[in-house]
Amino acid sequence: MFRHPNIIKGVATEQQFLFPVDVREWLPKNDVVYVILAILDLLDLSDFHSKYRSDGIGSAFYDPRSMLGIIIYAMIRGEQSSRKIEIACKYDIGYRIVAQGLTPDHTTIFRFKQKNAREIKELFKQLALIIIESNITNIGTLAIDGTKIGANASLSANRKAKTIEAELNRLFDESLNRDMQETNDGTTPDSMNYTVPDDLSTNERRIKTLQDAMAVLKERQELEAEKQRERIRNREEEEKETGQKKRGRKPSEPPTVPSPDAKVNPTDPTSQIMSTRNGYIQGYNGQIVSTEDQIILVAELTDEQNDKNQLQPLMDKVNELLESAQTDERPEAIIADSGYYSSQNVLYEMPGGLRLYIAPTKERNLQEPGPDDGFNSRLYEICRPAPGTHSPTIPELASIGTGVWHFYLDRDKPATQQEVCWMSMNSRVRSPSGRELYRKRKTMVEPIFGNMKHNMRFRRFSLKGMDKCEGEFALAALCHNIVKIFRNNLLENIQSYFQMNSRNGSSSGVGHHFFSSLKSISHILSHFLSVSFIRGCPNPSMYCH
Numbered sequence: 001m002f003r004h005p006n007i008i009k010g011v012a013t014e015q016q017f018l019f020p021v022d023v024r025e026w027l028p029k030n031d032v033v034y035v036i037l038a039i040l041d042l043l044d045l046s047d048f049h050s051k052y053r054s055d056g057i058g059s060a061f062y063d064p065r066s067m068l069g070i071i072i073y074a075m076i077r078g079e080q081s082s083r084k085i086e087i088a089c090k091y092d093i094g095y096r097i098v099a100q101g102l103t104p105d106h107t108t109i110f111r112f113k114q115k116n117a118r119e120i121k122e123l124f125k126q127l128a129l130i131i132i133e134s135n136i137t138n139i140g141t142l143a144i145d146g147t148k149i150g151a152n153a154s155l156s157a158n159r160k161a162k163t164i165e166a167e168l169n170r171l172f173d174e175s176l177n178r179d180m181q182e183t184n185d186g187t188t189p190d191s192m193n194y195t196v197p198d199d200l201s202t203n204e205r206r207i208k209t210l211q212d213a214m215a216v217l218k219e220r221q222e223l224e225a226e227k228q229r230e231r232i233r234n235r236e237e238e239e240k241e242t243g244q245k246k247r248g249r250k251p252s253e254p255p256t257v258p259s260p261d262a263k264v265n266p267t268d269p270t271s272q273i274m275s276t277r278n279g280y281i282q283g284y285n286g287q288i289v290s291t292e293d294q295i296i297l298v299a300e301l302t303d304e305q306n307d308k309n310q311l312q313p314l315m316d317k318v319n320e321l322l323e324s325a326q327t328d329e330r331p332e333a334i335i336a337d338s339g340y341y342s343s344q345n346v347l348y349e350m351p352g353g354l355r356l357y358i359a360p361t362k363e364r365n366l367q368e369p370g371p372d373d374g375f376n377s378r379l380y381e382i383c384r385p386a387p388g389t390h391s392p393t394i395p396e397l398a399s400i401g402t403g404v405w406h407f408y409l410d411r412d413k414p415a416t417q418q419e420v421c422w423m424s425m426n427s428r429v430r431s432p433s434g435r436e437l438y439r440k441r442k443t444m445v446e447p448i449f450g451n452m453k454h455n456m457r458f459r460r461f462s463l464k465g466m467d468k469c470e471g472e473f474a475l476a477a478l479c480h481n482i483v484k485i486f487r488n489n490l491l492e493n494i495q496s497y498f499q500m501n502s503r504n505g506s507s508s509g510v511g512h513h514f515f516s517s518l519k520s521i522s523h524i525l526s527h528f529l530s531v532s533f534i535r536g537c538p539n540p541s542m543y544c545h
Contacts, residue, residue, distance in 0.1 A: 026093050033098050035486040036072050040065050042498065043126050047119045062104055067112045068123075069098035075479040078457040082106035114463055117471025124474040125321070127481055128297050132325040134497040136490045137293045139322075139329055141437065144314055144336045145290075145445035146307050147453075150283040150460035151271035151469070158273065158282070161217055162260040168210050209266050216269035217258040225254035270466040272303045284461070286473050289314055290444050295484050297321060299477035301470045307339040311358075312348050330354070335441045338362055346421040357438050360426050451483070452476050 027033060048064035073094060074085045086106040088095045104112075113120070131137055159167075232251050239245055265271055265282055274283045287310050289298040298317045302310060315334065322330060331354050338359045349356050428434045452458045458476045461469045485491055 023093060023097060027097065031094070032076060032483065032486045033073065033094050035491055036069055036076075036098055036482060038491055038495070039127065039482055039485070040068060040072075042130060042494065043123055045123075047122060048116060051115075062102055062108065062112075063100065064112075064116075066098075066100045066102050067104065067109070068120075069100075070095065070102075070104070070109060071113055071475065072479055072482065073098045075456055075458070075475060076483060078455055080457060080462060082110040085109055110462075113472070113475070114468060117463070117468045120471040120478070121474040124299060124478040124481075127478060128321060129325050130494060130498075131295055131481065131485075132297070132322070132327055132329075134494045135327070135329075136485075136488075136493050137291045137295045139291055139297070139331050141292055141333045141335065141440065141444075142297070142318065142331045143290050143441045143444040144287070144311065144334060144340065145441070145449075146285050146287045146310065146339075147449045148274040148276045148281060148283050149286050149458070149473070150281050151265075151268045152461050152464050153265045153267035153271055153282045155273065155280060155282040157267045158263045158265050159213070160260065161214070161258050161262045161264070164210050164214055164217075164264070164266070168207065168214075171207050171210075213264045213266040213269045214258075217262055217264050221255070221258045221262070225256070228252075228254040268464045270303060270469075272305065274305055284466070284469055284473075285310075287314055288445065288448060288477065289318055290448055292440065292444055293484065293488070294444060294448055295481055296448065296477045299474050301466065301473045303466065308342045308345065311336060311340045311345045315348070333357055333437060335438055335444070337441065341425070343418045343421040346425055347417075355428075356425070357429055357434055358425055359429050359438060360422050363438070448480060451480055456480075 045064050045068070048068075052061050070085065070089065074080075074088070077094075079085055079088065083106040085095070086104070086109065089099050089103045090096075132139065228251060232253075235246060235251065263273070268282070271282050271284060274281050274285060285302045285304060285307070287298075287300045287302060287307075288296050290296050298314055298321065300310075300314065300317065304310070318331065333355050334357065336356070336358045338361050341358045341360050345358060346356065429438050456476060456479065461472050463469055463472050485494070
């Protein structure tokens with residue numbers, strides 16, 4: 001037996017529970033939990049509160065700040081199961097701190113994430129604005145990329161349009177026969193001896209699900225038909241301008257109804273069949289725009305397999321975000337892989353705006369500049385406009401490129417606009433400076449998807465529907481940015497920025513909500529002490545000291 005038990009750790013540990021315990025001392029001071037709570041204090045959560053009644057009627061609801069802390073901390077920890085999160089809120093000290101001691105059940109946790117998808121997406125935009133306004137990251141160079149994420153639906157659940165129509169007809173006939181039987185003999189037929197999921201437990205729900213799937217098919221058909229009509233109009237206008245008919249088969253008129261072989265997934269009709277390295281999945285295409293510090297500025301979700309049509313909408317989202325932020329900084333370069341290359345995207349480069357670096361081919365197929373590339377690298381010098389004006393852009397080169405190519409390369413046929421775009425972008429990316437800049441894409445975007453899919457284990461959506469999945473994807477992007485703020489010790493810079501603006505009275509961003517709330521709380525407390533509480537106090541000075 002030891003004479004000095006104080007040399008053994010763990011002896012008489014019950015002594016520390018004789019006084020109130022601060023559970024915050026059980027976690028390191030630099031834990032990500034405190035960063036989550038601090039970030040939530042800077043964000044405006046009024047949209048979440050507006051969904052609940054403020055007149056006191058009805059049962060109490062869980063504080064949205066605590067619920068957000070739970071789902072954010074769970075996403076960072078890589079926990080996707082609502083039932084496991086419910087258990088963790090009772091026994092995990094990190095969850096107990098971020099939840100402020102609340103222990104909601106798994107249904108409440110899941111429904112909160114499901115019903116507040118739009119608000120969570122806006123919350124991600126708020127944090128992106130805070131990051132830009134506080135200048136904790138450099139937005140001079142941005143990278144765009146996408147990844148495929150599985151939907152909450154099975155790939156084998158896809159059905160053709162003719163199969164869905166046949167099933168709808170069968171259900172309608174079955175319902176009609178049942179009504180006729182009940183009318184004739186006054187009896188109710190026995191239910192069939194099989195089990196179906198809860199959302200398909202009744203014929204009405206099954207019919208509603210199949211009708212929603214057919215509606216999605218018709219909507220997709222309308223979009224494709226509109227694109228086909230646009231191609232026909234462009235062809236007719238071009239033939240009218242040139243006075244000559246274009247070679248090739250004329251595009252046919254689009255069909256008015258979906259093809260019988262068109263497929264849709266009744267479980268999640270808005271999802272699509274996506275091709276990945278490991279085969280096909282039923283899912284969505286997640287698109288992000290990131291900085292060199294691996295901070296996400298824009299996170300969008302689409303059901304299109306191809307990335308070519310996503311570049312311009314993402315750039316529009318970036319411009320919209322920067323216009324909302326109180327900053328004069330603008331990006332100078334956008335980097336994207338060959339999946340985003342098209343002549344339309346190249347021509348989207350605006351004079352005096354940012355420069356695009358889109359590889360026309362796979363990076364492994366990019367060759368080192370050779371002796372014949374001298375002309376391509378000097379395109380901007382050859383076509384330089386008058387002094388004092390902006391440098392020529394690829395659209396301008398495309399407009400005068402026919403003459404340049406014909407004169408310097410002695411071509412037999414004039415260069416087309418597609419050739420000018422391809423050669424100009426190829427020479428830009430293959431140049432030493434362009435190649436060095438393009439290589440940054442791997443370190444800017446790829447680690448973000450690795451963090452989401454490996455550390456957060458976010459490989460599949462738990463919600464159904466495009467609008468719900470957009471909120472879940474924005475939640476993953478929000479959690480990634482919080483982790484980057486935590487890892488790079490950027491929280492103090494953000495807080496000092498808003499504190500400085502609050503002192504100067506110039507805070508007008510989303511962080512102003514936090515400081516205005518503090519002022520309102522202080523005003524309420526002072527009014528409470530000076531009127532209600534002190535009025536009935538025999539010695540007010542002892543409380544106001």
